[in-house]
Amino acid sequence: MNKCPFCGAYNVGPMNLPEGQHILLQTVNDDGNINIGAGYKVDLVACGSCKNMWLHSDGITAGKPEV
Numbered sequence: 001m002n003k004c005p006f007c008g009a010y011n012v013g014p015m016n017l018p019e020g021q022h023i024l025l026q027t028v029n030d031d032g033n034i035n036i037g038a039g040y041k042v043d044l045v046a047c048g049s050c051k052n053m054w055l056h057s058d059g060i061t062a063g064k065p066e067v
């Protein structure tokens, strides 16, 4: 998480959110119904050089993040 995967700069870090807050990726089914209460808790990491952002989750194991 210390090196930008897009431009290679080391000017990266998590986006500032209120203390104890995270980003939630919400799920929706094929009919467009949002499954309230289900989702993945992730952090948003940003690069100050190229301005790209990406997601990070400490809970990922074998490509399947913990809910």
Ligand SMILES: [Zn+2]
Pocket (backbone or CB within 6 Å): 004, 005, 006, 007, 008, 009, 047, 048, 049, 050, 051, 052
């Ligand atoms: Zn970058």
